Amino acid sequence: METVADALVSTLREFGARYVFGVSGANIEHIHDSLYRLGQNRLNSVLCKTETGAAFMADGYARQTGSIGVCCATSGGGAVNLAVGVAEARASGVPVLALVGCPPKSLQGRGAFQQAEGGGNQVDGEKMWRSVAKRVSVLKVEDFWPNLRSTLIAMLSGHPGPAVLLIPRDTMEEFVPPCPAGKLHRFCAQIRESVHSTYPVPLMPSAMFRSAWLEAKRPVVIAGAGIANSAQLTEWAEREQVPVATTLEAPSAFPQTNSQFLGMVGVAGHPTCHDYIERSDCILALGTSLDIMARAPIESAAREKPVCIVHTNLQALPDWSRLVAIEECPKRWLAQDFLSTDGDSSRLRDWPEPRPFERSVVRETERTDASGLGNTQAVEAMQSHLHAFDIVMMDAGNCAATAAHHLRFPAGVHSQITLGMGGMGYAVCAGIGAQLARHDQRTLVLCGDGAMLTTGMELHTAIELGLPILWVIFNDSQHGMCTTRQRKLFDGRIHATRYSQVDFVTMVSGLAGDNQIWLARADSQAAVSRRLQEYLQIEPRVPGMLELEISTEEVPPFFPFMSAESPKRERQVVERTLA
Known part of the structure; x- marks a missing residue:
């Protein structure tokens, strides 16, 4: 017979977790x-x-493997820290399984260290987890196998999401009944x-949208993270002679070198x-619900057009009069x-080459x-x-x-x-999980100093x-x-957003021994290119960190800040987009 801990580890191993x-x-x-033994x-x-960081890594791994x-x-405190990353997985629809150890059942309600049963001055751990995960359950011996089965199915069915198993310490030592299927x-x-049997029969779009699409002269597809890197989409778009736009969440969801x-x-x-x-005269959105980050610049134009959204998550859709939504992979x-x-x-092939905004420098600041x-x-270099x-995490x-605006992947x-959730520091960690998922390839992580400090x-x-x-x-x-x-919305009153200089090369050098990590700085475009070439020539491959000394402050290519509308209108757009 196996203990709960042993049976859980053995099952996850056989399920394909690595x-x-x-x-x-x-x-x-x-x-x-x-894990050590089995x-x-x-x-x-x-x-x-x-x-x-652990939850972010699990998230990055899951996105790359699809499992x-x-x-x-x-x-x-460990569980509360983990909740930050699980919340990101919930918001982004990523199947992360969080195993959370709990005080032993024998001490629950009797002053156990770190108890979280709610009531009085205690945190209610189960309620906290239910607010950030798709499924939460307490693992018990009597329903171990059906609970584990339901947990894994829930994570991967429909719109994916994280699940949490709360496991009391003494439960981990108890013995589970034999696997009901005989073999793991x-x-x-x-x-x-x-999981596959839970998919509904694919629904045909409404007759009205289908007619609009078939008659359209300038149809457009918007591809989101939910259909990223799909060869099927590429073949279909080429056959149908339809242009494809991508979203900020997955800039290369469709090949950017494709015509x-x-x-x-x-x-x-x-x-x-x-x-x-x-x-355009018709819009098909695949793998995106067209949230405000995707639709802000096209909101007024798309409002009256025929639009069909096909996605596993149809919460918080745009309020457009001709919108059709289909909940489907x-x-x-x-x-x-x-x-x-x-x-x-007969369709028009008049779409342009992507053109970025012109670079805009903030020249009135003493830091420029x-x-x-x-x-x-830097990104041009x-x-x-x-x-x-092979992987670029931003x-x-x-x-x-x-980077997303100017780079062509x-x-x-x-x-x-x-x-x-859009929190700082995700990519710093998720890049590790992504690299472990594709161990024979290379990962590039682009982040700010704030993320690095986090x-x-x-x-x-x-x-x-x-x-x-x-x-x-x-x-x-x-x-x-x-x-x-603060420059745009608060008349340039800069407060609580700046800090003293940090030497990241020195900081990170303390984390490694000789030749364990490549470290360098660059303060010009030419230096960035030289340093990248230097890193890519190192054999065998090692981790690396390149610190860019940014001394020119720019207005980012962020639609609300680049708008040519009046200052009052621009402020309204900024506030609505960032709300």
């Missing part, structure tokens, strides 16, 4: 002991520096079959893309070929050095080196907006900006594992997006 990201503690140590080099522990990411934490591999196969690529839509999108969508839906025109040659390095110059990377903020590169100690995790990840830190000693808003 890593459990976490920080140990008294009430989770049975899980780590089971992982079989197929399911391994990754010791993180923070529980938040579950697993993280764990002990009770009390059979039990796991049944779960996968159940059908229209550009990126949204708050950091291309003006040429927005202009074309305004002239966009890849499965597209395979039904509901909108095929057999390549109607006209000859120094700015965000746009990266363009010729992007082909060497942390939300000015550097991400600039080569074919096959997976790019991502996480906008679910979760930068997780570089130690990558150093220990020897992962070929390059972090590029845009260091301008401020929270740049916040500073820009």
